[in-house]
Amino acid sequence: MSSYEARFKVWRGDAQGGGLEDFTVEVNDGEVVLDIIHRLQATQAPDLAVRWNCKAGKCGSCSAEINGRPRLMCMTRMSVFTREETITVTPLRTFPVMRDLVTDVGFNYTKAREVPAFVPPAGLGPGEYRMMQEDVDRSQEFRKCIECFLCQDVCHVVRDHEENKKAYAGPRFLMRIAELDMHPLDAAAETGLDRKRTAQDDHGLGYCNITKCCTEVCPEGIKITDNALIPLKERTVDRKYDPLVWLGSKIRRRSSPA
Amino acid sequence: MSVVDRQEWDVVVVGAGGAGLRAAIEARERGARTAVICKSLFGKAHTVMAEGGIAAAMGNVNEHDNWQVHFRDTLRGGKFLNQWRMAELHAKEAPDRVWELETWGALFDRTKDGKISQRNFGGHEYPRLAHVGDRTGLELIRTLQQKIVSLQQEDHRETGDYESRLKVFQECTVTRILKDGERVSGVFAYERETGRFFVLQAPSVVIATGGIGKSFKVTSNSWEYTGDGHALALLAGAPLLNMEFVQFHPTGMIWPPSVKGILVTESVRGDGGVLRNSEGKRFMFDYVPDVFKEKYAETEDEADRWYDDPDHNRRPPELLPRDEVARAINSEVKEGRGSPHGGVFLDVSTRMPAEVVRRRLPSMYHQFKELADVDITAEPMEVGPTCHYVMGGIAVDSDTAAARGVPGLFAAGEVAGGMHGSNRLGGNSLSDLLVFGRRAGWHAAEYAQGLTQDRPPVGDAQVDAAAAEALRPFSAEAEDVAGPPENPYTLHQELQQTMNDLVGIIRREGEMEQALKKLAELRVRARRAGVEGHRQFNPGWHLALDLRNMLLVSECVARAALERTESRGGHTREDHPSMDRAWRRLNLLCRLSDPTGSLAATDPVRGQISLAPETTDPIRPDLLALFEKEELVKYLTEEELYE
Numbered sequence: 001m002s003s004y005e006a007r008f009k010v011w012r013g014d015a016q017g018g019g020l021e022d023f024t025v026e027v028n029d030g031e032v033v034l035d036i037i038h039r040l041q042a043t044q045a046p047d048l049a050v051r052w053n054c055k056a057g058k059c060g061s062c063s064a065e066i067n068g069r070p071r072l073m074c075m076t077r078m079s080v081f082t083r084e085e086t087i088t089v090t091p092l093r094t095f096p097v098m099r100d101l102v103t104d105v106g107f108n109y110t111k112a113r114e115v116p117a118f119v120p121p122a123g124l125g126p127g128e129y130r131m132m133q134e135d136v137d138r139s140q141e142f143r144k145c146i147e148c149f150l151c152q153d154v155c156h157v158v159r160d161h162e163e164n165k166k167a168y169a170g171p172r173f174l175m176r177i178a179e180l181d182m183h184p185l186d187a188a189a190e191t192g193l194d195r196k197r198t199a200q201d202d203h204g205l206g207y208c209n210i211t212k213c214c215t216e217v218c219p220e221g222i223k224i225t226d227n228a229l230i231p232l233k234e235r236t237v238d239r240k241y242d243p244l245v246w247l248g249s250k251i252r253r254r255s256s257p258a
Numbered sequence: 259m260s261v262v263d264r265q266e267w268d269v270v271v272v273g274a275g276g277a278g279l280r281a282a283i284e285a286r287e288r289g290a291r292t293a294v295i296c297k298s299l300f301g302k303a304h305t306v307m308a309e310g311g312i313a314a315a316m317g318n319v320n321e322h323d324n325w326q327v328h329f330r331d332t333l334r335g336g337k338f339l340n341q342w343r344m345a346e347l348h349a350k351e352a353p354d355r356v357w358e359l360e361t362w363g364a365l366f367d368r369t370k371d372g373k374i375s376q377r378n379f380g381g382h383e384y385p386r387l388a389h390v391g392d393r394t395g396l397e398l399i400r401t402l403q404q405k406i407v408s409l410q411q412e413d414h415r416e417t418g419d420y421e422s423r424l425k426v427f428q429e430c431t432v433t434r435i436l437k438d439g440e441r442v443s444g445v446f447a448y449e450r451e452t453g454r455f456f457v458l459q460a461p462s463v464v465i466a467t468g469g470i471g472k473s474f475k476v477t478s479n480s481w482e483y484t485g486d487g488h489a490l491a492l493l494a495g496a497p498l499l500n501m502e503f504v505q506f507h508p509t510g511m512i513w514p515p516s517v518k519g520i521l522v523t524e525s526v527r528g529d530g531g532v533l534r535n536s537e538g539k540r541f542m543f544d545y546v547p548d549v550f551k552e553k554y555a556e557t558e559d560e561a562d563r564w565y566d567d568p569d570h571n572r573r574p575p576e577l578l579p580r581d582e583v584a585r586a587i588n589s590e591v592k593e594g595r596g597s598p599h600g601g602v603f604l605d606v607s608t609r610m611p612a613e614v615v616r617r618r619l620p621s622m623y624h625q626f627k628e629l630a631d632v633d634i635t636a637e638p639m640e641v642g643p644t645c646h647y648v649m650g651g652i653a654v655d656s657d658t659a660a661a662r663g664v665p666g667l668f669a670a671g672e673v674a675g676g677m678h679g680s681n682r683l684g685g686n687s688l689s690d691l692l693v694f695g696r697r698a699g700w701h702a703a704e705y706a707q708g709l710t711q712d713r714p715p716v717g718d719a720q721v722d723a724a725a726a727e728a729l730r731p732f733s734a735e736a737e738d739v740a741g742p743p744e745n746p747y748t749l750h751q752e753l754q755q756t757m758n759d760l761v762g763i764i765r766r767e768g769e770m771e772q773a774l775k776k777l778a779e780l781r782v783r784a785r786r787a788g789v790e791g792h793r794q795f796n797p798g799w800h801l802a803l804d805l806r807n808m809l810l811v812s813e814c815v816a817r818a819a820l821e822r823t824e825s826r827g828g829h830t831r832e833d834h835p836s837m838d839r840a841w842r843r844l845n846l847l848c849r850l851s852d853p854t855g856s857l858a859a860t861d862p863v864r865g866q867i868s869l870a871p872e873t874t875d876p877i878r879p880d881l882l883a884l885f886e887k888e889e890l891v892k893y894l895t896e897e898e899l900y901e
Binding site: 014028030060077102116118130131140 | 298299300301302304306307316353354357358360361362363365367368371372373390391393395396397400404405407408410411414420451480481482513514515516517520521621624625628629630745746747748751789790791792794795796797798799
């Protein structure tokens with residue numbers, strides 16, 4: 001074990017503009033990028049703005065772009081870089097900068113509100129829910145999401161196209177729809193809500209062209225594209241174009257009370 | 259200066275972890291317009307780090323479990339110091355609170371017959387913890403967050419505004435509770451992004467800010483845990499109780515240094531992991547204290563049989579309550595039988611197949627792989643105690659969660675005291691959040707609704723004083739009377755080192771006296787904590803303001819710990835090593851020495867905190883009857899037993 005001096009470039013500025021600032025800073029054995037940012041705060045730049053919380057990869061607060069790649073600062077070990085390398089830390093590009101490494105991630109909270117909530121099944125009281133482990137496995141994978149919004153940041157549908165933000169919920173919230181759709185007891189259909197159809201019509205599922213960038217950056221290793229988005233697309237296609245499924249859904253909806 | 263923006267709400271909840279969100283849901287469902295204020299983004303609260311599970315006697319895995327058994331375990335864990343009515347309500351209501359989460363969309367791990375699965379944990383007689391792998395806290399926070407969103411969706415359908423009845427003010431910090439006479443009238447806060455001040459006027463305020471771990475150097479707690487709610491309550495005139503009881507979780511990571519303190523879940527032991535010293539010995543068999551002697555296995559064979567046949571074998575001593583295990587690890591290291599980096603070994607690799615480890619403990623596998631280059635399926639982890647939880651907190655009424663002496667103030671979760679006595683059992687925290695979060699929201703709403711005609715006003719003078727206090731760090735340099743401005747980060751590090759070294763897991767009179775002197779010095783220096791830059795998202799400024807809270811709370815811990823001359827639960831005195839039955843009935847209450855709540859006169863010798871002992875209510879006879887007499891004599895004095 002040994003310490004060394006590393007070269008960092010950290011973006012500093014606000015909504016009006018800013019640029020990369022150079023720092024030389026001590027690095028010790030076992031440290032992660034967030035440790036170095038904290039050392040900068042404590043010794044060189046006390047007002048350097050950064051969001052963080054658990055420092056254990058569980059809360060999803062310290063998302064940033066490290067050498068251009070969206071990552072959690074608390075889970076990026078300094079040992080993955082060579083000692084000669086200059087490490088560049090910039091804020092998430094898809095969201096408006098507030099200050100330094102902190103961005104306005106309000107887009108994600110707006111989208112979260114647009115996804116209709118879990119609908120509890122009528123006639124089942126608390127304590128009466130019965131579900132098999134194999135039936136909850138799929139939705140549980142999606143509920144591992146720590147809402148770091150790295151997938152939202154990397155997704156090129158919105159990363160380079162501000163104009164798509166209105167119509168597109170992004171991987172995290174399309175996955176939320178898939179999660180609810182695969183929930184064994186979600187009763188949305190009984191209330192006339194077709195989650196698959198709304199994924200397509202209201203949340204922009206069609207914009208996704210399965211480049212899997214979201215899956216690649218997910219710190220939880222969730223297979224967003226393969227397990228959530230593609231199945232959702234396949235089911236949507238079934239719904240939209242299969243006349244028998246279409247007919248079945250019409251008949252069932254008419255015979256149900258609401 | 260009083261051009262500060264003001265809004266009116268019925269209930270303001272400070273903190274958006276499990277307790278705060280559960281309180282907000284309850285208050286809103288009971289018709290109160292409710293605002294939640296939190297320091298982080300919505301959904302990032304420290305609750306996400308809870309790993310093991312939610313303790314609730316549902317009896318899904320072992321049908322013998324019921325609320326009485328859970329109550330007994332909780333009192334044993336807390337060494338009978340618990341506010342027994344809280345422990346009773348908690349044990350009775352926890353199952354309903356867990357089942358309710360399912361109706362809001364939570365997906366717990368299942369039993370073979372499709373019910374919520376329950377796992378073993380330290381101090382719990384039966385498998386009792388509802389869980390989702392080792393990320394239960396995340397599931398809890400996400401479920402509550404999504405329930406709040408669903409209520410906002412309802413409000414949007416009715417009013418066209420998502421935030422008409424329930425609003426989350428995220429990344430905002432409350433610095434003062436405002437009062438009109440005795441009564442709560444609102445809160446003073448700043449927005450972290452802009453530094454802008456604002457006031458939320460409300461007759462009811464629920465404090466749900468969690469704990470104090472950031473006053474210690476080695477801790478599993480996140481940056482938010484600066485004791486804000488404890489300090490806000492003190493400053494508002496409400497007493498704190500049992501502040502000497504701080505839980506050191508036995509298993510935190512110890513290597514590499516940058517991750518020191520990060521939690522290693524107790525589920526590792528609940529699911530079969532064992533503790534060994536450098537000689538390869540399962541040392542916990544040597545550390546079963548007298549009060550627990552009959553309940554724990556005496557041989558490795560018996561302990562190992564227990565996992566499959568718990569009805570005919572006693573549990574392994576690795577599953578003793580946390581205070582016992584933490585002290586044992588501390589002793590092993592001190593005796594020279596520690597691991598290379600000064601801890602002990604926690605091993606699952608020789609206890610279960612790699613694929614079972616990865617399935618049951620996915621975050622632990624990930625955490626060690628990513629942060630320490632350790633594959634826990636192939637080699638043991640190195641672990642040691644880490645500051646994890648404060649049992650002490652705001653003194654509250656058991657049924658209503660109302661803080662004592664300040665009408666309109668409520669508290670729930672870690673910031674509230676009493677429930678866990680001198681030591682909390684794993685899993686009892688998440689259930690505590692739900693049970694008492696709901697009760698706090700309920701009674702806060704009811705209290706606010708009873709005051710519709712007579713709402714306490716917010717006076718300008720208080721708002722001006724709060725604003726001046728919050729701006730002080732920017733002018734520290736200009737008004738230097740006693741020395742140069744201080745770096746808040748340096749002050750924080752010195753505070754953490756002091757508490758860690760002098761008021762840590764093992765305590766001695768001389769060291770605590772030294773700590774109080776150091777705290778007094780830091781308090782004076784903290785008055786000169788200065789910051790650079792401006793008010794927009796300035797972490798240096800935020801820390802300078804948080805220091806006030808950490809210093810107040812640290813003084814409470816040190817003073818109470820010095821006063822209590824016995825060892826019990828999360829308070830271990832080397833100079834008073836045994837438990838004293840006479841101390842069981844005594845709570846130590848901390849109050850601000852200057853009742854006006856002003857901190858201007860910081861007398862370095864006298865300090866800011868006064869202590870007062872208080873005798874607790876006798877335990878209700880029907881609850882005492884749940885225990886055998888032979889057990890009670892270990893905890894209760896002769897006269898208590900006689901009564």
